[in-house]
Amino acid sequence: MARTSTDQKPHTPFFSRPGVRRLAPFILITAIALVFIFENRASIKIRLLVPExxxxxxxxxxxxxxxxxxASAFTVRRRRDRRTR
Incomplete structure (x- = not known):
């Protein structure tokens, strides 16, 4: 059976797709956080209950x-599991 132009789904722009719209803020915040993290190169002392x-x-x-x-991955997974019940 040959496909005609009416059989195809309408083209959705890349940035209008729900998965991309959900992932874009995550990527932006991650990039900013990583830049901030790697710009702070000084040595510090951290106290972990007893050891320093x-x-x-x-x-x-x-x-x-x-x-x-x-922690956020566990929270998102838990919310998704509650919806499926």
Whole structure:
């Protein structure tokens, strides 16, 4: 069966797609956060309950950013699971 021009779906612009609209703010905030993280290169002392650790500030910020991303991923997954029930 041959396809005619009426059988095809209408073309949706790239930035109008729901997945892209949801992902664009995430990419923008991530880029800004990474620039901020890697611009802070001084060494600092961090106290972790008992031990005191000396490390670059960018490392501490990167760890905090990663933990925040992990927490948000769990939150989004939990919300999605509640909707399917």
């Amino acid at each position: 650790v000396t490390m670059p500030l960018w490392g501490a910020l990167l760890i905090a950013w990663g933990l925040g991303m992990l």
